[in-house]
Amino acid sequence: MREVFQSELAEVQSRLVEISRLVAISIDKATRSFNESDVGLAEEAITEDEKIDELTVELDELAITILARQQPVARDLRIVVSALRISASLERMGDLSTHIAQLARYRFPDKAIPKGLRSTFAEMGALDVVIAKMLTELLTSEDMKLAEIIRNEDDKVDALHLSVFEAVLGESWKGLAADTVDATLASRYHERFADHAVSIAKKVQYLGTGAWHQDINA
């Protein structure tokens, strides 16, 4: 029974890794579509998100089946419950990718990204992509150093998020209301995306250094 449980947990882990990988692809396409005003990439980001939605529903069903069949307790139970929560955050990260891609689509053929903020958003987008890739790596290897790095990268995203507001509210801002709306929403989406990654990293850390790893691969 214990062996079955371990192999089911390994299955949960590998599905989380797979979903996280799709989230990284989705945010990469979404931020590129936003920065380059590429509608084709925007569509692809949205298609990735549809896959993410399907896979998270399937993962949740698997987790519930494991709870019912294996009746885990203590740390084992917390791992399965954490998997459900990580899945919810990944699903939300996919939604935020879609929101960013939709901004690109709404404004096409204009650029959604306001002048004067292009380098800021290029940097925020690149950070979100790095964060998503690190997250995939963290879920794969449970190397806790990655959780720290994700937190540091999120601090950079937060600083850029503030700088967007400073720019938009500054005296030299010449953007139209549409630019202000796009910058506000896009900045919020980028920031929330990174927040969810930190929240997932904390859950992996909470399960204890190496603990999830031991439980899954012991």
Added chain:
Amino acid sequence: MREVFQSELAEVQSRLVEISRLVAISIDKATRSFNESDVGLAEEAITEDEKIDELTVELDELAITILARQQPVARDLRIVVSALRISASLERMGDLSTHIAQLARYRFPDKAIPKGLRSTFAEMGALDVVIAKMLTELLTSEDMKLAEIIRNEDDKVDALHLSVFEAVLGESWKGLAADTVDATLASRYHERFADHAVSIAKKVQYLGTGAWHQDINA
């Protein structure tokens, strides 16, 4: 054992109702603070949210304890898992109340709410409060008619959300960039708040008309 489980489920339900009640108080204070530029009310909304955060952590611990001790299966298991998800949505609704209250606080003594949009935000705020109260009622009585009403009220919030963008992007908009930012963020927060209520209502409905009711009170 079955009786213990039923009484524990009843405890989960009554805690969800209590948290939902605090969410309704919090959004009421937050939207009033935003509409009336009342910093005292903003502080109160934020304090309510701190209570909500504490209570959701406690509820999650209780749900996990129930999973460990009672090892529920089938519908019973789904009820406990749904309670965890409802708790996460309520926690998020409290966060959104805090975000709205913070907008009021940042701009004080100015009004955060842009001229020309006051009646729109008064309406959105009132709808969010009604939705939160209906949600508390739905979690208490499991009267599925309330789930329908929540969905209809959410449609109204979505329409107002769109109308905010139409106003801000229209030719007659004379707001400063700060007004545009505030309107964009506030509208988004109001809209997300209602979305979470719909998501909770769907979970209650998914548990089946009267099913959760029977399980808890049989």
